[in-house]
Amino acid sequence: MPNLRDIKQRIVSVQSTSQITRTMEMVATAKIKKAQERIESARPYAFAMMEVLQNVARYVQGASHPLLEEHPERQRIVVVTITSDRGLCGAFNSNILRITEELVRDEAAEGVSADIIAVGKKAIGYLRYRGIEPVAAYRDISDKPTFADARSIAASIIGRYGAGEIDAAYIVFNRFKNVAEQKAETYQLLPVERRVMESDGDENSLRAEYLFEPTAAEVLEHLLPTYVETLVYRALMESAASEHGARRTAMKSASDNASEMITTLTRSYNRARQAAITTEIAEIVGGAAALEEA
């Protein structure tokens, strides 16, 4: 028979935990909203950027640019891994790290070595524990990524790709589908896939004869690195929103489990108390009966 006081203590401890998880759930809910707004406010720029890129691409037929060129041989790639700085968000980070490891392993099987750029303390910690030293590490940006952060990440891979040191670059991040759903995804950053530059439908608006200053090729040369930067920026922001979403889901199920546990514990507490009372009465009745007989 479990001790009354032990059960009471467990109830209190579960209660205080559920208070924490419930608060974290509410905080995460508020943060998802902000993170979503940030994604929204980045949309006009991304749209306009795509429009300009497609316009330029039409004029530079068969455009050649170092960032568009596929390298004939793959020897070294870069993987940008985006995780969170804090835990308690379910499978958010483990999914990313699993995909990263698979990617690295698959490439290694083909004799390609992979450098990792780690974003978020979770990735840095995990990789170090595994004895992999990331070529670059960014911490404390995952909550509120800025364009400058994205730019600094993009700059290093663009530079190395241009110099021929690396032959491809991928980014692994959690795509924000909705508040309850995130999907870990791999996206190819470099070389820039040519199909993104092909215009989709709506030929009329694209018919206009554009002037380019200085020339279409030069505009493209400036535009492609910026395009890669916006891709990285977008991934960082989606990951931030996903992190809060994942945390909210994890904390919600933790709170639900806690209240379920409290119900069960309260029930066994009452049962134990009732049993104690019954035993006591039985003892008194037994004692009285013994006295009478005497």
Added chain:
Amino acid sequence: MARTLLCEIVTPERIVYTNEVEMVIAPTLDGEIGILPLHAPLVTVLRAGELRVRYNDNKDVEWFAISGGYLQVHEDKVIVLADAAEHSSRVDVERARTAKEFAEQRMAEMKDKPLAEREGIDECEADLKWCEIQLQVAERRS
């Protein structure tokens, strides 16, 4: 009422400005370019500098600091894609000054180093330039 064009200044982080204006004057790589309504479709690269728009029969002018980017004109709509942009009245002068000093200091440190060790010098130079433009635009406040 003079014919107008729609001017939109967007950065990756937000929309900085949208308004019907009569003229946009932007800093391109080869010098300033002025865009009036009915301009032919155009795409150009902007360098870091000052961008201004005129409206209200050319009486009102607003100034922006632009850290470089792109400009597209299409059917009386000007889209400015800037890496960073700030309206003259919203420049944080104190912060820009501190950042400028910091950047200058780093530049000075790097000057003494051999070429190979000057990592991040371009970035630093761009930072410095951006601070200078912000301060310059802040002076335009009326």
